[in-house]
Amino acid sequence: MNAPSTGELGAIWQVRLEAPADAAQVAALNAESFGPGRFAKSAYRLREGVAPIAALSFVAIEKDALRGSVRFWPIKVGGHEELLLGPLAVKGDQRGRGIGIALMQAGIDAARQGPWRGILLVGDEPYYAKVGFSRLPPGRVKFPGPVDQNRILGLSLKSGELLTLSGEVRRAQIDEPVCADGAGVG
């Protein structure tokens, strides 16, 4: 799906949709990437009890091994359903190969086909700017719990729509009990 990268010994990673059979490995990757502190983060509160969007959940696979994962969660921003990016994680010994960017790009491309206006995340602007995210004006949106305003980033999926995103960021509807594992950002 995404441009694969030739790695050592000619191995190639590929990005594909996450399958149910990947879930345990993805949970383990998020646990090792973010540690127990992930449960205390603002983003986790938004994911708790809400299922990730399957059509926007991607994994990078190489020789049957999981290299990275990205998921997106539905959130409400000022009453409208939008997207929260993350967790995004790449195996420690596989970083710097372009996997993280390719995973995000796959998710963003898929999200453009949907009804959402924009994607929010809490993270490092220099990294996420590589796929088009930029800082929101301070105070424009309010996450639950303390969040560094300089780390609130957004990407418009429809021309200019991000400019209109504002208000409280809340959980989307509660699904059946699920493990919102790996509050990667926030």
Ligand SMILES: CC(C)(COP(=O)(O)OP(=O)(O)OC[C@H]1O[C@@H](n2cnc3c(N)ncnc32)[C@H](O)[C@@H]1OP(=O)(O)O)[C@@H](O)C(=O)NCCC(=O)NCCS
């Ligand atoms: C962040 C993460 C997903 C990046 O994955 P990756 O596959 O190494 O990223 P890519 O190879 O696609 O991109 C690497 C590039 O991004 C840069 N980069 C990585 N993390 C960055 C950061 N936090 N801030 C700025 N630049 C960053 C690298 O320097 C590199 O730049 P270059 O291409 O100019 O050399 C990975 O390091 C990771 O899983 N970290 C732990 C979990 C985490 O922090 N997730 C993000 C939560 S905010």
